Every structure is written in C-alpha cells, then in structure tokens.
Amino acid sequence: xxxxxxxxxVEIQTKIASVFPFLIGLLFVWLRYGRFNIVNTMxxxxxxxxxxxxxxxxxxxxDYLKATSDTYRKxxxxxxxxxxxxTLVLTLIIVMLVLASxxxxxxxxxxxxxxxxxxxxxxxxxxFYTFGPIPLSRMPLGEVFSGFTMGFGIIFLAVYIxxxxxxxxxxxxxxATLQFEANLIYLLEILLISLPSVLTIANxxxxxxxxxxxxxxxxxxxxxxxxxxxxxxxKLFNSLYVLSFVAxxxxxxxxxxxxxxxxxxxxxxxxxxxxxxFNKKQIKxxxxxxxxxxxxxxxxxxxxxxxxxxxx
Numbered sequence: 001x002x003x004x005x006x007x008x009x010v011e012i013q014t015k016i017a018s019v020f021p022f023l024i025g026l027l028f029v030w031l032r033y034g035r036f037n038i039v040n041t042m043x044x045x046x047x048x049x050x051x052x053x054x055x056x057x058x059x060x061x062x063d064y065l066k067a068t069s070d071t072y073r074k075x076x077x078x079x080x081x082x083x084x085x086x087t088l089v090l091t092l093i094i095v096m097l098v099l100a101s102x103x104x105x106x107x108x109x110x111x112x113x114x115x116x117x118x119x120x121x122x123x124x125x126x127x128f129y130t131f132g133p134i135p136l137s138r139m140p141l142g143e144v145f146s147g148f149t150m151g152f153g154i155i156f157l158a159v160y161i162x163x164x165x166x167x168x169x170x171x172x173x174x175x176a177t178l179q180f181e182a183n184l185i186y187l188l189e190i191l192l193i194s195l196p197s198v199l200t201i202a203n204x205x206x207x208x209x210x211x212x213x214x215x216x217x218x219x220x221x222x223x224x225x226x227x228x229x230x231x232x233x234x235k236l237f238n239s240l241y242v243l244s245f246v247a248x249x250x251x252x253x254x255x256x257x258x259x260x261x262x263x264x265x266x267x268x269x270x271x272x273x274x275x276x277x278f279n280k281k282q283i284k285x286x287x288x289x290x291x292x293x294x295x296x297x298x299x300x301x302x303x304x305x306x307x308x309x310x311x312x
Contacts, residue, residue: 020296026158033163044158050100054126104123193251204292
C-alpha cells in the first residue's frame with residue numbers, strides 16, 4: 001500500500017477534528033493551572049492520532065463489508081476505489097490499535113488509573129462506532145458519541161494528563177481500598193470549555209447525515225435525521241452553533257477564562273454565512289464542506305484567543 005493510499009484510507013484531512021480539541025485542552029490547562037508536561041503531552045498526542053486513524057480505517061472497512069450496493073462499494077468506498085486487500089486493511093487496524101493501546105498504558109503508568117478508564121471508554125466508543133451488529137453510527141446516537149468522545153474526551157484528557165495532581169479527579173488505591181474523588185466544579189469548567197468543540201464536531205456528523213439521509217436509509221443506516229425528520233435536524237444544526245457561542249460567553253462570564261477570549265466571537269459572522277448556505281441546499285458534494293469550515297473557524301478562533309490570553 002502506498003503512502004497516498006494509506007492517507008486516503010485513514011482520511012488524514014479529517015484529523016483536524018482531533019487536533020483542535022487537543023490544542024484547546026493544552027492551552028486551557030496552561031491558562032488555568034499553569035501546567036505543561038511535554039512527555040505526557042507527546043505520548044497522548046501520538047496515542048490520540050493513532051486511534052483516530054484506526055477508527056477511520058474501521059469505519060471504511062465496515063462500510064465496505066456492509067455495503068448493499070456494488071456501485072457504492074467500488075465507487076464510494078476507498079477500499080474498493082484503491083483495490084486494497086481487506087486482509088491488509090485488517091492488519092493495519094490491528095497494528096495501529098495495539099500501538100495506541102500501548103501508548104495509553106504507558107500514559108496511565110505516568111499518571112493514574114483514571115486515564116486508563118477514560119481512555120478505555122473512548123476506545124470502546126470509537127471501535128463500536130462502526131463495528132458490531134448494531135454500530136453506533138447506524139443509530140440516532142452518532143452525533144452525541146462523536147461530539148463528546150472527540151470534543152470533551154480529548155480536551156479532558158489533554159487537561160488531565162498535564163494536571164492529574166491538581167485535584168480534578170483521582171482514581172487509585174489506598175492500601176486495599178480503591179478510592180475515587182472528583183471536583184465537580186473543575187469538571188464543569190472543562191465541560192463548558194469543551195462545548196464549542198463538542199457541538200461543532202457533532203454538527204459535522206449531523207451535516208453528513210442530513211446530506212446522506214436517503215442513501216443511508218437504502219444502506220440500513222437509520223441516523224438522527226431519519227428519526228426526527230430533516231426539518232428538525234436542520235433546526236438542531238443551526239442551534240448547536242448558537243450554543244457554541246453561548247458557551248464561550250458563559251466561560252468568560254464565570255471567569256473560567258480571561259475576557260480576551262471573547263475576541264473569538266468574531267467567528268460568528270462567517271459561521272452564520274455558512275449556515276445560511278447549508279440551509280438553502282444540503283448536497284454532500286457542494287455544501288457539506290461548510291460544517292468543516294465552521295469547525296475550523298470556531299475552534300481556530302478559540303485557540304487564537306487562548307494564545308492571546310497567554311501572552312498579553
């Protein structure tokens with residue numbers, strides 16, 4: 001398999017959806033706790049990226065196996081397009097999964113057991129998103145699981161592996177007793193900061209499902225737009241962007257982040273223009289890209305505002 005084919009299989013262009021939450025978590029922990037552990041951060045980034053590549057490969061692999069149309073299998077799926085042997089794809093998935101798991105265990109040794117618990121939960125959601133008899137992506141849960149796993153999960157872990165000793169959460173043994181403690185205020189702060197990522201990533205999946213509604217039904221994928229209707233799905237799509245900006249304002253109002261972070265609200269105008277384009281036409285090849293652009297704009301503006309807060 002060539003490098004170009006591999007990058008196409010893992011859809012390398014979509015990995016920006018992981019990188020932005022990683023950067024937001026990293027900058028937030030620096031702002032809030034003044035902590036940065038370069039070794040833990042590098043291990044986590046490698047594990048996160050490898051697992052993201054793995055889940056995308058699993059997604060393409062399962063779509064190929066479960067496709068009800070030969071045309072879809074050969075023309076719409078990268079495995080069919082590139083004529084990649086399924087045994088090679090399966091081998092790649094196993095190797096990447098083992099490497100990501102090994103890095104996760106190493107990170108657990110360097111921090112505490114809670115990293116293993118959260119990491120295992122994210123791994124399970126990622127794997128069963130498209131794998132198994134009833135994948136999460138074929139249910140009206142895809143937006144919820146993708147948004148929280150990538151949005152909140154990555155940001156939380158980026159914060160935690162750098163500040164695991166700051167009382168956010170602790171899971172460990174005291175003699176023969178397993179103890180769990182959590183500071184709910186700290187957790188709610190991280191949740192609020194992560195909402196723009198959670199909601200824009202969820203909208204990425206929602207826009208995809210809206211555009212693919214008819215094709216998904218023919219392939220027995222009954223996603224959220226199927227259950228709530230296309231009209232309600234469009235209203236939800238619009239509302240999630242509004243909530244993203246409300247979360248930013250709330251984080252500043254509660255003094256979780258400095259007031260300079262409000263500068264990220266300048267992203268509202270381009271996001272609004274893109275939303276209006278998608279509201280007029282929901283065609284995968286033409287307008288799905290607006291959800292990708294909005295994810296980059298909202299999260300990119302947040303990253304830039306965090307950087308400003310750190311250096312002014």
